Amino acid sequence: MASSEIIQRAAWLRERIEHHNHRYYVLDDPEISDAEYDELFRELTALEAAHPELDDPNSPTRRVGGAPAAGFAPYEHAMRMYSLDNAMVLDDWFAFAERVSKGLGRAGVAYWADPKMDGLAVEVIYEAGRFVRAATRGDGHIGEDVTHSVRTVMNLPLTLLGSDVPDLLDVRGEVVMSNADFAALNERRREAGEPPFANPRNGAAGAVRQLDPKVAASRPLRFLAYGVGRVQWGSPLFAWTSQHEIMAGLARLGFAIPPEARLCASADEVAAYFTSLMERRAGMPFEIDGVVAKVDSLEMQRALGFTSRAPRWALALKFPALQARTVLRDIRIQVGRTGVLTPVAELEPVPLAGVVVANATLHNKGYIAERDFRIGDTVLIQRAGDVIPQVLSVDLDQRPEGADPYAFPDECPVCGGEAREDGEAVRCTNPTCPAKTVQRIIHFVSKAGLDMEGVGRTWVRRLAEDGVLQSPADLFTLDKTVLLRYKRMGDRLAAKFIEAVERARTSAPLWRLIAGLGIHNVGEQTARTLAARYRDLAALALADREELQSLDAVGPVIAESIHRFFHSPEGVELLRRFREAGFWPQRAETVAGETGAAENAPLAGKVFCFTGVLSSMTRDEARRLAEEQGGITVNAISKKVDYVVAGDNAGSKIAKAEKLGLTVIDFDGFMALLGERD
Known part of the structure; x- marks a missing residue:
């Protein structure tokens, strides 16, 4: 075991090396020479090699990268990382500022403004002042755990500076590469016979999303902080009340922040800052594509709140395109x-x-x-x-x-089927068009769908064009021996492909399946709304247009698209094949009951509509109870409903149910179906 002197020496070396990393990479003001720094680093490396019991995941020696990670694990953000609404001209900015003033009922709002960095958005988490995790933004709800790569970013503090540090801190920022470092990196790649990167963002984002942390360690990456998620202090005396306090606090804790970020006293000052930065963008040390302006007061931010996709208190002002x-x-x-x-x-x-x-x-x-x-x-x-x-x-x-006007085709260039105008679009009318099939399956496995990491777009395209994949359902019956018939597939790649499909079969959430179906006008947000309301695809398929339109953000156009899909021969067949293949995601709270158990439950497959005031529970509680026992619940009366459960003041739904000849029962009758009369 290491002696107390060796333990103290190792701790001192780590503290000194991190201090000099901060001076060099954050403050650009080194105190010692490179040779002196290297001597400290070599001594610490030797001590840790001789005494494995000194191992510390936050040692500066870990920045060089360890063993490759097995794969990206999902990370659910404790607080959603929202997108930002954009302004393309200053008139849009002033319109936004006017909405802010009107929403707050006051003029003279101050804003924090900083350059909009063109990098990879990540969140880094600290507990008791120590770095513990990092994740990409992902879809805002769930990102990828990239702790192994982000740990190698040289200007990121592994231990926060000072004594007054939060007990828990989520820091949001961008992993970037400076223009000078990018140019030097590309020069080294050319000399090594490797292709240069297209831009700094590609070089930075690609490094972070590598399983081997040595890739990130080999590139000159920087982390620039622009905000926070969760902040928990041991004492309320240290609470931040404004964006400029947050940024000053992050700088004190050891973080680099975007260059030339500043507090603006008014919307006019933000506009002047934007204009000045746009004129000087070519000379900035990092690639920027605009300015981000945030209401400075955190109390005002809370008062303004959020839309479904972005905060109402922040805006990205984009530079004119080159x-x-x-x-x-x-x-x-x-x-x-x-x-x-x-x-x-x-x-x-x-x-x-x-x-x-x-x-x-x-x-x-x-x-x-x-x-x-x-x-x-x-x-x-x-x-x-x-x-x-x-x-x-x-x-x-x-x-x-002799240049002739362009004649837009009136037939599909792939299948030769008729192409008709549909609003501004021209669509191929052939439902079996190979191109549509290929793109549907590619969408199904993509990040916008089931996000099947390991199922490559190139291979999906080839398998679909060869007729091996004619539907997304074919993925779940695909055999490894079929894949191995292809040259360059190989046993390892084929195994990875099949493993990704099996992973989706057992763990894909319902909202991703709905998004992956490629229903016209149904994106991620709508898919999440539908998955939160319906137990599975069977329940969703039973919903009529009126019921769908009762959901948030589902209008008549989206409702029609959903209804048309689930009542089309292709949609019905796809659902049948998903069931046969054992791929049947359910809403999160019902998955634990297992599909087989749900099918044998007292209310399996029965459709219920609840109306009126129930005697012992709310309608939402009754719906959940029905769904937990295998039932399907809907909001609207139709011929598909097996039971109408009527409480007091049931209203017009009873008359409609009787007209359709539906079975109407009271709450006691519903409980009797469950075998729970008590």
Whole structure:
């Protein structure tokens, strides 16, 4: 065992090394030479090697990276990491500021403003001042545990500075790479014969999301803090009351914050800050794509609250997109999972905002016709939000002679089926179009669907094009021997593919399955709403349009899409095959009962509608009780209902039920069905 002197020496070395890391990587003000630092580091490394009992996961020697992780574990954020609403022009900013003032009933609101860093959003968690976990933002609710990689980020404090530290602290920020470090990294990659990264964000995000932490350790990553989630202090005397106090507090605890972040006394000051930063963006040490402005007072933030996707007290002001001119070589038509024909411009490759752009969206048929894009035209392109390339306009003075107007196809370029206009879109009408099938299955396994880590898009496309996968349900009957027939698949890759499918079969949440079905107009938020209300797909399939529209954020268009899907031959067949394959996720609180148990429960498969005031419990409690015993509950009366459970003041639903000849019972009758008369 190590002596007390060795233990104290190791502790001192760790404290000194972390102190010098903070001076070098955060304050840019080193106190010692590189040689002196290396000597301290070598001594600590030798001590830890000679005395394994000194092991500490937060030792600075761990920043070089350890053994690769087995895989990304999901991490559920204790407080949701919301997205931000965007403003593209200053008029939008002033409109936002006016809404804030109106919502608070006062003028003269102060804002904290900082550069909008273009990196990977992560949350780092500290307990008793020590780093314990890090996770990506993910969908805002659940991210990926990337503790192994983020631990290697050199400017991230592994132990918070000072004596007054929170008992629990969630710090939100961006993992980024400076422009200078990025240029040096790409130069090293070229010299090593490796392809350069397209931009700093790709280099940073790609490193963090590697299972081998040595990848992140090898890249010059930085963590810049911009806010907090949970904060729990041992004493209320240390509570932060404003955003500027939070940022000053994070800096005192050892965190780097975005350069030139500042407190603005008014909306006008934010606008001036935005304009100044936009003019100087090229000289900034990091890539930025705008400014984030937050109401400074935390009390005011709480008063304003949130929408379903973003805080009402913060806004991202985006810089105008960077633009370039190039030649439109051709127009290629892509067919999506809903059959929409999307035109894509094939361009003369041109560098733009750190990447080489060779393809860009042309949106739809009307967009091409309105701007009269023709093959051979010189066009102006931009990266919308500095991310998505799009074609803006044509230079008519440069149009080549004989360039004909573009004729949008009236048939699907993949299957030859008829393509019809549907609003602004043009859709392939063939329900068995191979392109639609491929895209539906790709969507099903993607992050927008079941997020099957290990089921690659390239392989899904190939299996679907070969007819091996003709439906998402085919994934759950796929045999490893089929995969091994393909060259370059290999036993390890095939096993990983099958394991990912089996993982989804047993643990995929209901909302991901609903999102993965690819129902038109149904995204993640709607899928979560539906999964919170319905026990499983069978219950959802029984809901009529009126009932669906009673849910938050479900209007007539979305309700029609859902109803049409579950009553289509394809939808009915897909549900049947999911059941046969043993893939049948249920709402979280009913999963524990196991599908087989639910099928044998007293109310298995029976459809209930509750109305009126029940004698011994609320209607919601009765619904949960019915669903726990295998029943399906709906809000609206229809022929599909087996029992209408009527309480006092039941109202018009009873008349409708009697007209349809439905069985109407009181609360005692409902309990009798359960065999619980007491």
